[in-house]
């Protein structure tokens with residue numbers, strides 16, 4: 085796929101707070117969006133998803149458009165994130181897997197040997213054509229709200245494929261990495277290609293920013309991350325440098341990996357609640373002293389949304405102060421919205437962030 089032709093289709097949203105903040109400029113207010121803002125916390129989501137399996141809904145353009153737009157309408161967030169899933173491109177490529185409610189992705193035949201890796205199918209762009217179609221609908225629907233595209237990073241995808249489903253300890257994944265490094269790197273190379281294809285389809289269709297989710301990378305030591313993961317994630321970012329859109333890199337429990345994750349080629353680093361944003365930014369500066377000031381995204385603990393408004397407000401104010409000290413800041417949770425979250429609290433968080441930071 086070429087990177088040049090469809091760029092003119094991209095909307096000019098230069099003054100959108102999300103994009104200004106991601107470029108290190110001063111936005112008119114601190115932008116705020118929430119990972120998993122589209123989903124089960126919203127009754128309007130549960131209604132339209134009734135009877136439609138998750139992966140099927142991700143390949144139904146008008147449903148993707150509706151679900152993606154729901155939290156923008158309801159909360160007034162500064163960005164939409166495409167309704168999809170990190171395992172969608174694997175499914176679209178023909179790998180047998182399902183998303184089981186309450187569990188997550190479950191893989192029919194886990195990938196554990198060199199022969200399994202060699203047999204893995206690669207994603208062709210037309211297999212996710214429906215995602216490009218959905219993005220086309222969304223650009224018309226969203227007006228001046230930026231649309232964030234995303235994909236799973238190779239390590240997090242590999243963990244699902246090797247373990248066969250969600251894993252607490254990632255033991256089979258780490259065993260493969262350490263016992264058969266050549267097979268491991270071959271697997272991550274294939275997954276990086278699939279992720280790249282999925283992101284290029286989204287970029288060609290016109291997404292305004294993208295986020296690479298390496299949700300479970302925090303399970304790794306910095307040494308193992310650098311050796312077994314970083315080269316593959318870096319290849320993804322480097323292959324996308326021609327696309328002039330902000331690129332966000334996020335993982336959970338990655339306090340020790342933040343510098344390495346930025347060095348992969350990210351403009352913005354997502355941070356969970358375990359580390360204050362100003363400390364995170366200092367680590368990013370220390371890791372790459374020659375680079376521009378870092379921009380961080382985060383990092384309200386999603387569980388705090390259950391603690392009553394006084395606690396939520398206190399935490400939002402603390403995070404905004406730490407974000408101010410960090411330099412550039414995009415407000416978000418430290419991980420996804422939990423399904424039983426009261427959505428009215430999310431709307432109040434958006435209003436609070438905007439009212440405190442309006443310039």
Ligand code: CP3
Nearest residue numbers: 119120121122123167168169170185186187188297299420
């Ligand atoms: O609003 C958004 O953030 C966009 C949609 C989105 C989904 N998945 C929709 C979804 C995004 C960005 C993802 C990414 C994703 N998927 C990640 C990375 C983000 C993270 O949470 O760290 C991961 C690890 C997955 C894998 C996955 N898919 C899990 C763990 C689950 C949850 C299983 C469950 O039921 O608790 C899914 C399913 C999923 N993806 C749902 C949604 C809305 C729930 C499915 C449903 O509503 O039936």
